[in-house]
Amino acid sequence: MAEPFDLVVIGSGPGGYVCAIKAAQLGLKVAVVEKRKTYGGTCLNVGCIPSKALLYASEMFAEANHNFGELGIAVEPKLELSKMLAHKDKTVKSNVDGIAFLFKKNKITGVIGTGRIKSASEVEVAKEDGTTETLSAKNICIATGSDVAGIPGVEVAFDTDTIVSSDDAIALQKVPETMVVVGGGVIGLELGSVWARLGAKVTVVEYLDKVLGPMDSEVSTAFQKLMVKQGLTFKLGAKVTAVTKSDKGASVSFEPAKGGETETLDADVVLVATGRKPFTAGLGLEEAGVALDDRGRVEIDAHFKTNVDGIYAIGDVVKGAMLAHKAEDEGVALAEILAGQAGHVNYDAIPSVVYTSPEVASVGKTEEELKQAGVAYRVGKFPFMANGRARAMLQTDGFVKFLVDAETDRVLGCHILGADAGDLIAEAGLLMEFGGSSEDLARTSHAHPTLSEAMREAAFAAFAKPIHI
Structure with a gap:
């Protein structure tokens, strides 16, 4: 009988594939089971990646229609939807092929088929040709993600075009x-x-x-x-x-x-x-004795372990925000724990982004949450209208908003509405990860002219006064 894998991961979305790669980098023998024909889960195949390709392409179309003339560019844009969809598909293929390459590079065994937990040490894989394969595992990670939730109490007959x-x-x-x-x-x-x-x-x-x-x-x-x-x-x-x-x-x-x-x-x-719901159907969880909570999520402890020794779970299938990067963080932490290290996720510093135009990004507490908790706080805001780079880009909508502890000045939350908010929020996340204050950020030099200066100005506003308004 073949030597068992140190880890078998069911699902190759952001949580699953990151967990597998990190575990392999740490010296574990790893296999990944994926029911799709390509790796990457919902995110890479039909979620995060294709939607962002369309968001960017449609944003460029809108820019050409509405802003190019003001910039001195005379064009008459024509939509070719088939080419836009082809760009989306090309982007998806590049990403899923990249995961296959990383599996090969890290000597991870990929198995295409539907996985089911037979026991705490076995995963059975049903393949498309009707055959089955059983993988022996010292540890199993459930990383099956989520599925479309539908409308509670309303029957919806989904099709592909209406x-x-x-x-x-x-x-x-x-x-x-x-x-x-x-x-x-x-x-x-x-x-x-x-x-x-x-x-x-x-x-x-x-x-x-x-x-x-x-x-x-x-x-x-x-x-x-x-x-x-x-x-x-x-x-x-x-x-x-x-x-x-x-x-x-x-x-x-x-x-x-x-x-x-x-x-x-x-x-x-x-x-x-x-919204979406945890995907647990057909995994054999009931037979394996794995407990679910009242919302259908796999119950885990602080180290991602279920109530069954040797079985773990991460990502959308467990409690917490259904975010790809949250799943990735949990995947890294679990791999480190299984390798004998101290894996950890700071759930208070996980950002959330809406990739509209302009973007919306958030990390930490909202004003409503701070008020409800009775926390004394200060607010620092700065509008993009007063930012030189934003004016040059015709992207003056929105603002940056910092929430800081009234006594210590420690940053408790940051909320951004504006161009490139999804990238700018990383600065606030890093600041919060290290327990930083608004003064720390405001006294950090920012290149001029950049949108990031709005972050600095909002930080100035939180502990003193902004410079440019």
């Missing part, structure tokens, strides 16, 4: 004249903004009375106003009661969440983007 999930909204073969997006969270607003920029009339229906639910309210309110300027319409505080096919395409019926008359919207395409 009533769609995010998986198919990245591959529509023509721009719909009208689109209804159910869900005002990250996925719905990102993909809704893509098709709005390409010409669709987009209406967002959201159950809560604000978009981007957990985001800082000041940021989400300002963000929504910018989206309205870009042509999106919002129906907030709306409870969806039905999503059905119609003569035009599909229809969405909803009523005020607090009660009232039902309203129905018809659209060529309805995108249901109401």
Whole structure:
């Protein structure tokens, strides 16, 4: 019998493949089981990567339509959707091929098929040709990610072109004249903004009375106003009661969440983007005795171990934010723990980004959370309108907002609405990782002219006064 693997990872998304690579780098013998034909999970195949390719391409199309003339560039842009989708597909292939290369480089055994836990030391893989293979393992990591959640209490018949999930909204073969997006969270607003920029009339229906639910309210309110300027319409505080096919395409019926008359919207395409749920079906967890919580997530301790010795879980399938980089951090930490090191994840410094235009980024606490916890804090803000580089780029929408402890000046949270917010937020995350203060950042030299100077100015505003307003 072949020597058992030190680690068998089920799932090759950001959590799974990063865990596998790190474990192999630390000297462990590793295998990865993946049900898709290509590695990378939802994120690389139908999620983060393809959506960002379309977001960038559609943003360039919008720039050419609206801003190039002001910059002295005379063009008449023409949309060639097939080429834009080809760019998306090329980007996906490059990334998934890269994971296959990294597996080979790190001598990781990749097995394509559907994995199921037979015991704490065995993973059975059902292959496409009908055969099965059993992998012997000293440790098993469940990294199966998440799946489309649908709408609680509402039956939704998904297809590939009319009533769609995010998986198919990245591959529509023509721009719909009208689109209804159910869900005002990250996925719905990102993909809704893509098709709005390409010409669709987009209406967002959201159950809560604000978009981007957990985001800082000041940021989400300002963000929504910018989206309205870009042509999106919002129906907030709306409870969806039905999503059905119609003569035009599909229809969405909803009523005020607090009660009232039902309203129905018809659209060529309805995108249901109401979140995701842990993917645990068919994994053999019940038979293996692995405990789930009341939300269907795998229960783990502080070291990612389930209630069954030798079985671990990370990423979307466990508690916490469903973010690719959170899964990656957990993958690295688990690999280090299995190799005898001290793996750790600081969940207070994990950023969140919405890749719309402008972007929204956040790390740490919101004002609402600090108020609820009774924490005394100060606010430092700076608008991009006062930033020289932003003016030169015609990207003056938004602001940077720091929240700091009123007594110690330690940074408790940072929220950004503006161009390149997803990159700028890393500075705040690093500052928080080291327990830094707003004064620490403000006294750090920033190149001029850059968007990052808005970070410095907001930090100045938190402990003293900004320079440029």
